[in-house]
Amino acid sequence: MENSKSPYDSLKFKTIDEYHDFQAPEIQLKLQELREIIKESLVDCEEVISYNMPAFKKKKVIVYYAANKHHIGFYPTPTPIIEFQKELLPYKTSKGAIQFPLNEPLPKELIQRIVKFRDNEVR
8 A cells, every 4th residue: 555644744854945955946946936035025034944844933933835746835824814815816725825836926025915914913
């Protein structure tokens, strides 16, 4: 019987660079682009691995993200999903997650606004 475990089950990433390096090259580029968008939007944030995913925190985690087969999962928690619901209509969302398809450009301005909203919410 085929093992249904995720490759992440046995790996525990220590840094965002380590997480990115584990991904396919084309996904690494998209992850790095998202990382830079987030860093441009936050002042004095710390890059961490939380729940085995890249995350950016101050007192609390502001946002997380993760690579998936066909999209990048962006996890800003539930309130930004509600706040930006109309602008997020082109994307698949759930209570606290947004899926950015790998074959589409990242919505830089929207991500920046979500990150800043979340930063203000945590303060």
